[in-house]
Amino acid sequence: MAGLIERYREHLPFADGDPVVSLEEGSTPLVEAPRLSRRVGARVWLKLEGANPTGSFKDRGMTCAVSAAVREGAEAVICASTGNTAASAAAYAARAGLRGAVIVPEGRIATGKLAQALMHGARVVALRGTFDEALTLVRRLVDRHPIALVNSVNAFRLEGQKTAAFEVLEELGGLDALCIPVGNAGNVTAYWKGFREADHAPRLFGFQAEGAAPLVHGAPVQAPDTVATAIRIGNPARWEEAMDAFTSSRGAVRAVSDAQILDAYRFLAAEEGVFCEPASAASVAGLLAHGAGEAESVACVLTGHGLKDPQMALDQAAAVVPCEPDLSAVERAVLG
Ligand code: F0G
Numbered sequence: 001m002a003g004l005i006e007r008y009r010e011h012l013p014f015a016d017g018d019p020v021v022s023l024e025e026g027s028t029p030l031v032e033a034p035r036l037s038r039r040v041g042a043r044v045w046l047k048l049e050g051a052n053p054t055g056s057f058k059d060r061g062m063t064c065a066v067s068a069a070v071r072e073g074a075e076a077v078i079c080a081s082t083g084n085t086a087a088s089a090a091a092y093a094a095r096a097g098l099r100g101a102v103i104v105p106e107g108r109i110a111t112g113k114l115a116q117a118l119m120h121g122a123r124v125v126a127l128r129g130t131f132d133e134a135l136t137l138v139r140r141l142v143d144r145h146p147i148a149l150v151n152s153v154n155a156f157r158l159e160g161q162k163t164a165a166f167e168v169l170e171e172l173g174g175l176d177a178l179c180i181p182v183g184n185a186g187n188v189t190a191y192w193k194g195f196r197e198a199d200h201a202p203r204l205f206g207f208q209a210e211g212a213a214p215l216v217h218g219a220p221v222q223a224p225d226t227v228a229t230a231i232r233i234g235n236p237a238r239w240e241e242a243m244d245a246f247t248s249s250r251g252a253v254r255a256v257s258d259a260q261i262l263d264a265y266r267f268l269a270a271e272e273g274v275f276c277e278p279a280s281a282a283s284v285a286g287l288l289a290h291g292a293g294e295a296e297s298v299a300c301v302l303t304g305h306g307l308k309d310p311q312m313a314l315d316q317a318a319a320v321v322p323c324e325p326d327l328s329a330v331e332r333a334v335l336g
Pocket of ligand 1: 056058080081082083084085086152181182183184185186187188230231277279280303304
């Protein structure tokens with residue numbers, strides 16, 4: 001399967017012969033969710049972005065951002081991140097032979113993401129501050145040093161991420177509504193760009209965690225907090241564009257509680273066989289809590305894989321059953 005620059009080159013700002021840094025991202029599964037559909041009273045599909053090479057949708061944007069950085073002669077890339085952008089930037093930097101640095105909020109990044117960024121050889125800086133502070137600082141840093149910024153303030157990121165909208169439309173033909181978690185608001189902005197370019201306008205419903213819901217409140221949140229660390233963001237960089245997407249598509253942005261997020265997280269794993277990370281489950285939590293207007297067909301974007309955050313899974317799931325190595329003990333353990 002081709003990577004997405006190859007698959008969608010005519011819709012992307014890359015000419016034949018431009019350098020392409022790819023891990024064959026994109027072309028992710030869109031699976032129907034029968035139990036969720038029954039609960040919601042509509043046909044619901046799950047876009048499994050955790051199936052990307054580093055386990056999140058960030059790879060779509062990163063193939064474009066890092067390919068463009070190579071084209072421009074950059075030697076290093078940097079980002080602020082709640083974890084997934086860091087993992088993806090580190091992987092694509094390694095692939096391209098560039099140096100990578102990532103700045104993450106100390107103690108607030110899931111274990112899998114940290115392991116990825118370190119294994120790919122990025123310099124991982126743990127900031128004693130929030131994601132919002134980290135982003136402000138890297139933006140100032142790249143003004144002073146020749147390092148490519150690969151956060152979603154980089155337009156190439158959105159170009160890559162818009163391809164997910166193309167894929168959904170290619171598979172379903174059309175769509176009434178899309179549910180999506182919102183953090184820094186780059187992804188919803190990218191989907192809206194993709195839908196408009198493909199001449200479709202499903203209603204976009206964005207969901208933020210209650211403790212980190214600046215777009216819902218209409219004001220930045222100084223100390224954002226949620227179990228969904230990926231979207232623990234108080235001042236989204238793509239604020240205006242995201243609000244325009246919600247308004248123009250006749251959608252909405254709403255909040256979901258941590259309890260609702262974790263309910264949806266467990267439900268998807270146990271009832272649909274789909275393991276996503278907590279932030280991703282916000283899309284389904286929102287659909288269950290608020291609905292999606294009168295939509296008959298709905299796609300929920302599951303932005304990252306559940307294995308990103310093994311500690312959260314172990315905290316939320318049943319305990320393992322200890323057992324002695326003899327048959328009757330095993331019988332009791334298995335059947336009891
Ligand atoms: N879901 C996951 C799993 C994420 O990692 C993010 C963002 C989002 C949803 C929200 O997307 O920011 O485009 O609105 N993660 C960024 C990061 C902030 O640093 O990995 P958004």
